[in-house]
Amino acid sequence: MAVSFTVTKKERSGRARLGLLHTPHGTVETPVFMPVGTQATVKTMTPEEVREVGGRIILSNTYHLYLRPGQELIREAGGLHRFMNWDGPILTDSGGFQVFSLGPLRKVTEEGVTFRSHIDGSEHFFSPEKAMEVQETLGSDIAMVFDECAPYPCSREYALEALERTSRWAARCRAVHRREDQGVFGIVQGGTFADLRKKSAYELVELDFSGYAIGGLSVGEPKELMYEMLDYTVPLLPEDKPRYLMGVGSPDCLVEGVARGIDMFDCVLPTRLARNGTVLTRHGKLVVRNAEYTKDFAPFDRDCSCYACRNYSRAYVRHLIKTNEVLGIRLTTIHNLHFVLELMKELREAISEDKITEYRDSFLKGYQGA
């Protein structure tokens, strides 16, 4: 199998675990956070910088790359890794989440989804088969099945319909997937209905994927409800396969997710916040573009060892951001990814020392503005 997983340690008190995710482009320690490189670039960064802040596997978006620059160009470039000069593992989403997010611009049938490009309005069709074809062309290490992500809130009927379609589409993805050097993950849906999560997990596990994602969470529901769904869903997934919580990346949710047995995460939050002039710290968010930091010559975080904190003041970065200088958002991005990836490292250490509960309690006590 192209992608395999080894659990190397189970934490004493609960479900948290350490693992090794083996891919054609290397092995990654889990729990892991995947920086997002939507358009074949982690925004503002070089691959070397992503690696320096601790990035080991990145996520890229099938929908965006399909539209620009197009799969044919990436095929001619020798695949996505070579095109973007990233030699580590890449996970691609399937485009499902994006096309369903287009709202009135898309039409769903059993066959697939017809949608209009958010860029030029041109019409396109995505199906399970098409999503697999594009991801095989991109050559990511891990492809995701084409799923239907129900919004929150939604009716039980709709959540059921979406999960059933997701299961049928997952089977179609499985049937057409050919690339032996690429793993495929299923996506558990079912909204916030425990019994539907169970049905979805059961149907997907039957199909035997390389890993299992939990989709349709962090879409607007209260965090407590998300945690409840994790408590319910994680035990339904195979112990020996990686568990990936999609679209989650706020520090408190990462801690809670790891404690509940999640192995993989991705989220635009750290990089998006950075571009808005907000940095993450152990005490919560710091909006460095605010006037209060005009003459603050301290680094973002005195305890941080990232390139930005070692060399620049809040006052300088605020100046750069206020004057639209690119270096400003480069520095906040470096810091935020470093912060999240250091947090993951500490979580792995806490698991190895059987102290995940203590770590969680201590972290959440200091973290404001979750």
Next chain:
Amino acid sequence: MAVSFTVTKKERSGRARLGLLHTPHGTVETPVFMPVGTQATVKTMTPEEVREVGGRIILSNTYHLYLRPGQELIREAGGLHRFMNWDGPILTDSGGFQVFSLGPLRKVTEEGVTFRSHIDGSEHFFSPEKAMEVQETLGSDIAMVFDECAPYPCSREYALEALERTSRWAARCRAVHRREDQGVFGIVQGGTFADLRKKSAYELVELDFSGYAIGGLSVGEPKELMYEMLDYTVPLLPEDKPRYLMGVGSPDCLVEGVARGIDMFDCVLPTRLARNGTVLTRHGKLVVRNAEYTKDFAPFDRDCSCYACRNYSRAYVRHLIKTNEVLGIRLTTIHNLHFVLELMKELREAISEDKITEYRDSFLKGYQGA
């Protein structure tokens, strides 16, 4: 003297020479090109990257820093070097060129210039004394006198008036300047009138500055006329002081300027072109954002050793630029500065081998679209 200059070699066939510019933040080999860091950052780059592409001294703009973040903040930060984390030499312009460029937003008297900020319309007053005060606060290694740069074309009368005012203002700058760890350069004006250039040079040399700039060129006049003015003006300047041609940075002009005895240059051209998706090569400009490079997997320049050319294709950079990804303009900026700074290195080598004429002829023969 805070800033001194040593001529280490005169080229056999003409005026070109090698030198060492000694400043409080280190010694720089000349002829040198200074990357522009208008707002206390060389756009898109870290100081380490500027150094990696060969940058040894940078220029920053007094007018912009005076408006944002303000001299008081930079004073509190410990000066411009510390604020922006650049420990090499910095030359600051005086703001003269910028305030005179504001057109209807400014009013000139013998005392100085009243102008409105291009950012918020607020009213400000700059004089020779003020320009010196701000530059002393910034703490640059080299301050420039507050001058009046006549436009092209302009009447002999106006060119005369502007140069005479520039001389009087230069004397006022000299009189108030106090900082012992900062050199001051005079600026020769006189438009495109040879006798006025002579008058200006004479008056400024009398004031005994650390170096002499040639201003008011590359403002729209034909290149041949600029070269003619250089041929006329350079011999009027002291042999033992650095000669700085302001605002010049296109590759052919750098070559022609060095051959005519210029030691220092600055220009936004390489970085500005980069942000427009255009790269410089030995054969001329290459507009990498053009459709013809969509599937071109070659680097910008096969013979270039910069980070961008070693790792990325034209097709990839074009994709980044078309999708507004910051990494795109980072890569074009790295390449363009590397190109210009390599060119300066080759020019220094050509001087040391007494082959500046051969180098110039060979370079200009291959370079299109000057």
